[in-house]
Structure formats: structure tokens, C-alpha cells
Amino acid sequence: MHDGCVAPWQDNRADTDPVALLNKAIRLDGEGVHDIAQAAMRQVVTLIPGWDEPWLRLGQSLRARNCHDAAMAAYDAALECNPRRVEALLARGVLALQHEPPQTGLHFLTRATDLAQDNHQAWHALGHAYAAAKLDIRAAGAFRHAATLAPDRLIYAFDAVDSETWLDGPISDPAPPWSDGIRLALAGRSALQRGALDEAEAALEAAYALMPDEPWIPTALGSVHMMAMRPYRAEPALRAAHRLAPNDPVIAHDLAVALARLYRYAEAETILGMVATQGSAHPRIFCTRANQRASMGDIQGAMDDLATARMNGADEIEALRAECSLMPYRRDASAIMVRHAMETLGAMLPRAGTPMMRPRSAISDDPERPLRIGLLSNTLRTHPVGWLTLAGFEALDRDSFPIHCFGRFAPEDRLARRFAARADAWHAIDALDDYAVAALIAEQNIDILIDLGGYGDAGRMSVTAYRAAPVQIKWVGMQCTTSGIREIDWFLTDRWETPDGFERFYTERLLRLTDGYVCYLPPDNPPGFTPPPALARSHVTFGCFNNVTKITDETLTAWADLLFHVPDARLALRCPQFSESVTVMRLQERARNAGINVARLDFLGRASHREFLAGYNKIDIALDPFPYSGGLTTCESLFMGVPVVTLAGEHFAARHSVSHLSNVGLLDCVTTSTDAYIDRAMELAKDLHTLTELRAGLRRQVVASPLCDTARFGKSLGAGLRHAWHDYCAAARA
Structure with missing residues (x-):
């Protein structure tokens, strides 16, 4: 050291001993002090130039930090010192598979297996090298040999089984002595791939009981339950997998998706946020978080996530699909803009060279x-x-x-x-x-x-x-x-x-179609309805039971103006997301910014379908959000005797309520400007007599209308389908 200075890893004389110095470097590397540790390893190399151990350790440290070129150089130096060092051959071969032609990986890995014929890791890596070189028979043999040496390794079993599908016939080597847990996991995976969900669930549950520390198994169980539309069962399975592999971004992503299906968006956002802070976060994380943020009413945050996803190399179809799904919720997206975006996405979809249909x-x-x-x-x-x-x-x-x-x-x-x-x-x-x-x-x-x-x-x-x-x-x-x-x-x-x-x-x-484009199916044994609650409360209650994603800032501004002009009115908002306080607080903040006194807002969360419908008995007038209007919610509101005031837009989602209201005969609740929307809601609020009469007869009016006339709709639908077929036949004969 110059001027008597002591290097940071040499804090006592014992550190001049190469072995002691290397041990200290290894300890520092394990504690995360990588730069100092690597410098110490290089110092050991100068002390004993022919020793392979410090080069090997340096390569491992560099590889862990994704310094692949430097790591390969370190492994090469270790092999110059000791050409028979199996760990260096294995590590160098694996890196070669990732960054060099397959033959380079084969060179190192065949040497490793020749020297250590019982090293299952070397045989498994060699299988991947053969596969990369398209030597399928040799790959299958290597994978099977690795699985035979370590029959309790699930990834070996998967690779061994998968590699056999590449071959024309069965492999001649005997099957590895799989453990019961491995055999069950293989059976569960096979059933899952075939879509046999009940069979997959049974096998995977049994495998999990035998192999509770293998994260793939609860992850696969989560997939089974998600495919079977059982997110309430997927969540605990994926939670268990996340505990076993907390740094696995795929498991974290799937857990967040399951939580979102349970309307636990805040939890999902937290998990995805933790993954997103990792330097290697997959762009899919941001696409998924964009959808989840939108589901909490944060459209701008969703758009920001999509921009980040694209910056990180997201699949353009996935990113554009997410963007297109958000566009109908944006007030600044015209119908022609939406069409152009959807056309761009449609043109990018994979297609066959010829149509799949019969000639x-x-x-x-x-x-x-x-x-x-x-x-x-x-x-x-x-x-x-x-x-x-x-x-x-x-x-x-x-x-x-x-x-x-x-x-x-x-x-x-x-x-x-x-x-x-x-x-x-x-x-x-x-x-x-x-x-x-x-x-x-x-x-x-x-x-x-x-x-x-x-x-x-x-x-x-x-x-x-x-x-x-x-x-x-x-x-x-x-x-x-x-x-x-x-x-x-x-x-x-x-x-x-x-x-x-x-x-x-x-x-x-x-x-x-002749009438509306849908036929609403009312529920069996629905809740009854009451007179307008304003009669007993002495104030009108407006309501919106639509998804929070639809509640735009423009909608909130209109509601603020309406509440200003009806100063004693209240506004009830209901959707599953409002069961989470985070979503409520975020909407309250947006409402304040729009000029609404949030003390006049009532937030209602998840409910059974019957409870949801009964909730309409507590509101007098429903306010449709815009530009994305209500669909089923509008039908249900009308069925429960509550009129809906809507603002018609251009694209399809902006006119759902226009169709339903027109089909039922409430054309006077369809408006074409924000001022008219506010005025119509105010008129209804001031006329309790009309509200009372409307509520008393609206369910009968809905059920008798084309919206619920199944025979009439079936005839119209059949005629429409037949018309489309006639058109096809005419073109075929032309």
C-alpha cells in the first residue's frame, strides 16, 4: 500500500495471509460489500497467482451482480489455473449458454460431466446445452440422467418429461426413480395443461402435502383456481408460494392478479409496487398494475404505467391492448381516436396464412x-x-x-x-x-x-x-x-x-336489431321496492352504483355543480372497490378537487347481488357516469324503479344507457350536454310527485318493454343472424 495506507479489507496483519484474506472477502461479499470483496479477491490472486479458488469466487461474485463478461473472464482464469475445476466449468458453461453459441457451452459442460459424472447440476445444464444445439436425443438423455441422480428435483423432472416430447419415440433409458411428490406434481401439471382442472387440483393438493417447500406447486394450484374462477381459493395458494419465493416476480404478479379479482386492489398495488422497484421488473408488471390502477379510478396512473411498460420493452400487443381498454373511459378520447387505436391493435394480432374455417x-x-x-x-x-x-x-x-x-x-x-x-x-x-x-x-x-x-x-x-x-x-x-x-x-x-x-x-x-341490442334477464325472486326515500328523509339522494373506473373528473365536476344547486341532496356511491379505504380516500380527494363537500357522499362496498339491488331503495335518482355509461347497472336501476339520467356520447360504451332508457320509454332522461344532464337531474329532484309515480310503475314498464321481452328479442336476434348469413351466401355465390 502506498504511503503506509492499509486497504479496507486489511484491518489487521492476519489479512496478509491469502487464505484469511479470501475468507474475509467471501464474508464481505455475502454481506453485500461487493466492491471491497472483489478487490480483496483480486489481491489474493496477486499473492498466489496459480490458485484457482480466488478466481472462482470472483467469478461467482461478478455473476451475481450480472457482470457476465467479467465473470466469464474470471472463470477462464480459474480454469487456466486448474482445468479440472468442475465448479468453474459448470459456471462457465451456464454463462456460455446465455451469451455465446451453444457449442461453447457444450465444450465446458461435457468436460464437467466427464470429470464429475455424478454431478446432477452439470448434467442438467448439459441437457440445456444439447437442447440449444438442437441435439434433442442427447438433451433428453442428459435431462433424464440428471433426474436419475436427483429424483427429488422438480425442475429436473419437468425438463426430463418435456424433452421426451421432442423425440419421435420413447427414450430407451429407464425412468428416474421419482418420489411420490414428484409423480403427483407431474400428474398435476399434465392435467393442468390439458385443462382437466379437477384432476389437476387433486394431484397438486396431494403433491403439496408431500412437498410443502416447493413454490411451484402452490403456484400451480393458484392457476387452477384462477382458471376455475375461484380467486378466493387462488389467493391463499399464491400467498403460500410468495412466502416460499418472495423475490419471484411471476408469483408476486399472479398473487396481485388474484387479489384484484377479490377487489383487494390496494394490496395488489402494494405487491406490484414492490416488484416494480426491482431493477429487472418485467414490463408485464406495469401493464397489470395499469389495469389495477384504472380499477381504482386512477386512469392517469394507469397511463403512466403503460408508458413505463413500453420503455421497458413491453410486448406491444399487450401494452396496446391495455391502452385500448382504457380509452373508452377517457373524456379526451374521441370515437374516431378509439377506432384508430383498435384498428392498430387488430392489425397486429397473429393470423394464419389461410382462414381456419372450412373452404x-x-x-x-x-x-x-x-x-x-x-x-x-x-x-x-x-x-x-x-x-x-x-x-x-x-x-x-x-x-x-x-x-x-x-x-x-x-x-x-x-x-x-x-x-x-x-x-x-x-x-x-x-x-x-x-x-x-x-x-x-x-x-x-x-x-x-x-x-x-x-x-x-x-x-x-x-x-x-x-x-x-x-x-x-x-x-x-x-x-x-x-x-x-x-x-x-x-x-x-x-x-x-x-x-x-x-x-x-x-x-x-x-x-x-329491431329494438335494443340486449335482452335483460331480471333476477328470480328480486327484492321489492319502496317509495322514493326522499319522501321520508326530506332530501333527495342521488346515486351511482357503477364501477369507480367510470367516475371521471368530468363526471365529478358535473356532480359538484348538481349538488351545489340541490344543496340538501346527498350522493350514494357503491362498487366493490369501496370496501377498501384506500380507494375511498382517493376518490374523496378527487371529489374535493372537483368542489364536492365529501361529507355529503356515502360510500358503499361489496354486497350480495340481492343486497346490491335492494340498495336502490335508498336512492331516488341514479346518475350515469360519463363517458363510459352504465350497462347492466342501468337495467337494474330501472328494474328497481329508479330513473337514470345519462349523457350520450359517441362511442358504444358512451351510449349503453341511451339504448336501455330509449327501449324502456324514458327518452326524457337522455341528455346531450353537461348542462342538460345537470338540469334534468335537478328537475327530477324537485318533482317528488313525478318520482313517486315513476317509481311505482317503472318495474312493470321495464318488464313489459322490449328490454325484457324475450320472445320479441329472440325473433329479432334470429332475424339478424339470418340476415348476416344471407349476406354471406350472396357474396359466396357472386
Whole structure:
């Protein structure tokens, strides 16, 4: 050391001993003092130039800090000192697989296995080297040998089994002596890949009992429960996996998704925030957090996350899909802007070279023959899709329109059972990619495929890009704007959702039904309704039971103006997210900024469907948010005798309530400006006599209207489908 200075790792004379100095360096490296530790390791090299150990340790330290080139150089130096050092050969070979041609990795790893034939890690790495070199038979043999040496390693078992699928025939080597836990985990994974969820659950639960410290197993259980639409069971499984592997970003991501499905968005946001602070956070983390922030009403935060995702190299389809799903909620996004964005996304979807559907020569062009209808959706159950479409499908003539369902079936769900009773067949698709789903639909000779999922949660609308059926239609299920997919021929709508002149906002042709575009199915044994609560309270209560995502700043500003002009009124807001105090506090802050006295707001959270409906007995007038209006919530409000004031917009989601109100005969509640929206709400608030009369007869009016007339709607839907088929037949003959 110059001028008698002592290096930071040499705090006593014992540190001049190379062994003691290296031990101290290893300890410092373990404590996170990497720079000083590496400097000490280099000092040991100068003290004993031919010793391989300090080079090996330096390589390990550099590799842990992702200094791959420097780490490879250190391992090379260790091998110059000792060409038979297996640890250096193994580490150098693994790095070569990541950064160099496969043959380089093979060079080091074959030497490692030659020197240490019982080193399972070396054999496993060699399997990956053979696979990278496309030497499939050798890869399968190496993976199987690694699994035989360490039959309790789950990743070895997975790689051994997977590698055999690359071969033309079975491998000749005997199967490894798998433990019971490994065999059960393999069986569970196989069942999960096939979509056999009950079988997968049973096997994985048994495997977890035998291998409680293996994080993959509870992670897979979480996937089973999420696919089966049981987030309440997925959450504890994924929580257990997260405890076992707290730094695994994939597990953290899946846990956050499960929490969001349970409307525990604040917890989900916290978990994703912790992952996002990691330097290597996957861009998918930001895409998912964008969706979750939007679900808490933070559209700007969601847009910021999408920008970050793109900066980090996000898959453009995933990022654009998330962005397009947010656009209908933004007041600054015009209908034509939304169309252009959706067209861009639609053009990016994977497609086959030729359509997956049967060739036209194999399709009968008889315009009047029975038509096989395919329903593509994972939400054919108690869900807005179910409440707004089931009655229409049940009213279709069964002989003229046989139905095939493609999606998840929830046998415990009452509406799902009704869909199944109406359907001629139900096909599970969870285990299939989009190409395989399209092939399945084509194999079933579907004539008209109706997408009922869109780009929403578990939606498979991208299947339509493969042209799975001769005629393809978009209806309900995230039907908030045009699909933008050129292979979707028709957009099922009505004259109120898409008046004349709105064609320019859609890539599809508009298939306008005679009345409204949906048929509302009222619940069995609904709660009764009461007179307007204002009669007993001496003040009017406005209400909005829509998702907080729809409550824009512009909506809050309009509500502030309304509450100013009706000074004794209150405003009740209900959605599942309001069960979390964080979401309530954030909306309160936004409401204050809009000029609302938050003491006049009542926040209501999760409730059973019956309790949710009964909540309308506590409000007098419903206020529709904008630009994304209510859909099912508007139908339910009207059914419970509560009029809805709406502000009509341009794109489809901005006109849901326009359609429902017009279909029921409440055209005077449809407004076209913010001032008119406020004025109409004020007029209703001041006329308790009209409110009382309206409430007393509105349910009868709704049930008697085309909105709930199943026979009428079924006839209209059948005519629309037949029209689309006639058009196809005419084009086929031309």
C-alpha cells in the first residue's frame, strides 16, 4: 500500500495471509460489500497467482451482480489455473449458454460431466446445452440422467418429461426413480395443461402435502383456481408460494392478479409496487398494475404505467391492448381516436396464412338451413354477459340455431347451467392457444361465431383473427367500442347505440336489431321496492352504483355543480372497490378537487347481488357516469324503479344507457350536454310527485318493454343472424 495506507479489507496483519484474506472477502461479499470483496479477491490472486479458488469466487461474485463478461473472464482464469475445476466449468458453461453459441457451452459442460459424472447440476445444464444445439436425443438423455441422480428435483423432472416430447419415440433409458411428490406434481401439471382442472387440483393438493417447500406447486394450484374462477381459493395458494419465493416476480404478479379479482386492489398495488422497484421488473408488471390502477379510478396512473411498460420493452400487443381498454373511459378520447387505436391493435394480432374455417366449397350456401352458432366466451355465467344475452339465446329456435359454447363452464353457476341446457355442446378451451381454439371452432363446422368476451378479463376475441367461422360477430362482453379486427364482419347493435352516421366509428358492418341490442334477464325472486326515500328523509339522494373506473373528473365536476344547486341532496356511491379505504380516500380527494363537500357522499362496498339491488331503495335518482355509461347497472336501476339520467356520447360504451332508457320509454332522461344532464337531474329532484309515480310503475314498464321481452328479442336476434348469413351466401355465390 502506498504511503503506509492499509486497504479496507486489511484491518489487521492476519489479512496478509491469502487464505484469511479470501475468507474475509467471501464474508464481505455475502454481506453485500461487493466492491471491497472483489478487490480483496483480486489481491489474493496477486499473492498466489496459480490458485484457482480466488478466481472462482470472483467469478461467482461478478455473476451475481450480472457482470457476465467479467465473470466469464474470471472463470477462464480459474480454469487456466486448474482445468479440472468442475465448479468453474459448470459456471462457465451456464454463462456460455446465455451469451455465446451453444457449442461453447457444450465444450465446458461435457468436460464437467466427464470429470464429475455424478454431478446432477452439470448434467442438467448439459441437457440445456444439447437442447440449444438442437441435439434433442442427447438433451433428453442428459435431462433424464440428471433426474436419475436427483429424483427429488422438480425442475429436473419437468425438463426430463418435456424433452421426451421432442423425440419421435420413447427414450430407451429407464425412468428416474421419482418420489411420490414428484409423480403427483407431474400428474398435476399434465392435467393442468390439458385443462382437466379437477384432476389437476387433486394431484397438486396431494403433491403439496408431500412437498410443502416447493413454490411451484402452490403456484400451480393458484392457476387452477384462477382458471376455475375461484380467486378466493387462488389467493391463499399464491400467498403460500410468495412466502416460499418472495423475490419471484411471476408469483408476486399472479398473487396481485388474484387479489384484484377479490377487489383487494390496494394490496395488489402494494405487491406490484414492490416488484416494480426491482431493477429487472418485467414490463408485464406495469401493464397489470395499469389495469389495477384504472380499477381504482386512477386512469392517469394507469397511463403512466403503460408508458413505463413500453420503455421497458413491453410486448406491444399487450401494452396496446391495455391502452385500448382504457380509452373508452377517457373524456379526451374521441370515437374516431378509439377506432384508430383498435384498428392498430387488430392489425397486429397473429393470423394464419389461410382462414381456419372450412373452404367455401365445403359450405352449403343454402340461406335457410339450420345455422350452427358458436359462442366464444369465458363468462357464460352469472355475469353481465349472462344477464344480457342468455334470455335471447334461450328464445332462439333450437332447430334453426343449434349452439356450441367455447369457454369455461362453471357447473355450480345457475346461469351457466341454463346456457349449458340451451347449448348442443360445450367445448373447454383454457388449455388451448388461439390457433388451436380457432381450429376447434372450424372442426365443429360453426357457421356464425359470436364473440362475447372482447379484450376483457379472460377474453379470447383474438381467436377471430384466424377466421374460425364464415361469419363472425361482436356482441356484449367488453363491447365498448369497435373490435378493430378485420375478420369480424358484424357488430350487433341498435339504432340508439349507433344512429345513422356512426358507421365511421366501426370497422365492422352494423347489424342493427329491431329494438335494443340486449335482452335483460331480471333476477328470480328480486327484492321489492319502496317509495322514493326522499319522501321520508326530506332530501333527495342521488346515486351511482357503477364501477369507480367510470367516475371521471368530468363526471365529478358535473356532480359538484348538481349538488351545489340541490344543496340538501346527498350522493350514494357503491362498487366493490369501496370496501377498501384506500380507494375511498382517493376518490374523496378527487371529489374535493372537483368542489364536492365529501361529507355529503356515502360510500358503499361489496354486497350480495340481492343486497346490491335492494340498495336502490335508498336512492331516488341514479346518475350515469360519463363517458363510459352504465350497462347492466342501468337495467337494474330501472328494474328497481329508479330513473337514470345519462349523457350520450359517441362511442358504444358512451351510449349503453341511451339504448336501455330509449327501449324502456324514458327518452326524457337522455341528455346531450353537461348542462342538460345537470338540469334534468335537478328537475327530477324537485318533482317528488313525478318520482313517486315513476317509481311505482317503472318495474312493470321495464318488464313489459322490449328490454325484457324475450320472445320479441329472440325473433329479432334470429332475424339478424339470418340476415348476416344471407349476406354471406350472396357474396359466396357472386
